[in-house]
Amino acid sequence: MATAAKLNLPRAARLFHALSDPTRLRLLLLLRRGERCVCELMDGADAAQSRVSFHLRVLKEAGLIVDRREGRWVHYHVHPDVLGELGDVLDDIAPTGQAVAQCSCSRASLSL
Secondary structure, three states: OOOHHHOOHHHHHHHHHHOOOHHHHHHHHHHOOOOEEHHHHHHHHOOOHHHHHHHHHHHHHOOOEEEEEEOOEEEEEEOHHHHHHHHHHHHHHOOOOOOOOOOOOOOOOOOO
């Protein structure tokens, strides 16, 4: 487990942003069964191509999915290494179990 000082906060924020939308979560659930083309994702998400493409771009920019071109078609699948990275981020932000000291001033400084 990485220490909080090693936690890449901008990267963690991009991952959580990508996961913060119900449509993107639905797309990830569809992709957990394997590679899918956009037309299959449109049907599964019950959304128009433009909406699905927008959400796929957000997921791809966050590194959660990878695409593969085959002629005119683009196929997507979940990037397995990023799921492990996401688990590491969750481990890093989990409570440490350390007791919190009483603050002796009104503006105590915190360190990550």
